[in-house]
C-alpha cells in the first residue's frame with residue numbers, strides 16, 4: 001500500500017494526493033509539458049536525501065556528511081553528459097526558469113541584450129516577457145516567424161536586428177512552437193555578431209536525448225538549458241549543459257551556487273540520475289520516436305477535419321490549433337469542454353492572436369504523456385477524432401457523455417506504467 005504514513009497521519013493531504021492519483025489514471029494528459037515518471041524516479045524523489053544540506057559541489061561542500069550526496073550528484077552529471085554529448089553539466093537548478101536566470105547572470109552584465117523568440121510566436125516567458133523581473137535587468141530583443149503557415153523563422157530579420165542591437169546571447173527555444181529550429185543558422189548569426197548561442201530545450205530535451213530531433217550541440221551551440229520533467233520524463237527540476245568551454249561551465253556553477261540558489265535539492269538530483277539512466281536505455285529512443293509518430297497521427301486527423309494548425313502541423317511533440325478560427329470555439333471554452341470529457345490540455349495564444357491571453361484563439365496539446373501510457377498512432381488518431389467531435393458537437397450532452405466513456409475506457413486499457421526499463 002502506498003502513502004500509508006500520510007494516510008494515518010494527515011487525511012486532508014492524503015485525500016488530495018489520492019484524488020490526483022485517480023485524476024491522472026482516469027484522464028488523458030495532453031499538456032505537452034507534462035509526463036508520468038517511473039516509480040523508481042518517485043522513490044528517489046521521496047527519499048531521505050531531502051534531509052541533507054549539500055551547498056557546493058561534489059568534493060567541495062560547505063558541510064560534512066556528503067559521502068552519498070556526492071555519489072548521487074556525480075552520477076546525475078555523468079549520465080547527463082552522456083545523454084547530451086557534452087563535457088559539463090550542472091544538475092542543481094531547482095527548475096527551468098531558475099536555470100535560465102542563473103545562466104543569464106553567469107554570462108551577462110546588467111543592461112546587456114538577449115535575443116529571444118517572440119512570446120506570441122512560441123517563445124517562453126523566461127525569454128523576456130514583460131511580466132518577468134528579469135526584464136528589469138537585461139534588455140530583450142526578439143525574432144519571429146516569417147510565415148505562420150509554415151513556421152519558418154525570419155532569419156534575415158533576425159540577423160538585421162542582431163547586427164543593430166548586438167545581443168550578447170541569442171536564445172533558441174520555445175514552449176509553443178511545433179517545428180524544429182535551424183540551429184546552423186542560429187550559430188552562424190551568433191558568430192557574425194559575436195553572441196553566444198544558447199538553446200533552451202525545456203520542452204524537447206527528451207526528444208534530443210532519444211535522438212528523435214537534432215541536438216543543438218552538433219551545431220556549435222555553447223550551452224543547453226532544460227527542465228528535467230517534460231519529455232525527459234524525470235522529476236520536476238532544471239539543468240544547464242555546457243558543450244566544451246570550461247570557462248563557461250565554471251561561471252555557470254558559480255552563478256547557480258552561491259550566486260543564485262542555496263542548497264541543492266539532493267533527493268530531486270537523485271531522481272534526475274535515475275531518470276537519466278532510464279533515458280540512456282535503448283527503449284527511450286523508441287519512446288521518443290513514438291512521441292513524434294503520435295503527434296503526426298493527430299495532425300493528420302486535424303487536417304482532414306479542417307482544423308487550422310499554426311505552422312501547418314508539427315515536427316515535434318506538440319500541436320497548436322486555431323480552434324476559434326476553425327470551429328468558432330475559444331481556447332478557454334475548448335479547454336473547459338475537453339476537461340469535462342477527460343482530456344486535459346491548455347488554451348494558448350496563436351501567432352498574432354487577436355484575442356486575449358485568458359481567452360485566446362488556440363489550444364496547445366501534445367503526445368509525451370499519452371505515449372508514456374503506451375498509445376500508438378491508432379489511439380492517438382482516435383483521441384484527435386474525439387477532440388474534434390466534442391468541439392463540433394459541444395451542445396449535444398449525450399454525445400459528450402459517450403466521448404467521456406470512451407476516453408475512460410482508453411485510459412483503463414492503457415494504465416500509467418510503473419517502469420520503463
Ligand SMILES: *Cc1c(COP(=O)(O)O)cnc(C)c1O
Nearest residue numbers: 095096097124174175200202203
Ligand atoms: C518549461 C520551460 C521553462 C520553465 O521551466 P519551469 O520548470 O517551469 O521553471 C523554460 N523554458 C522553456 C523553453 C520551457 O519549456
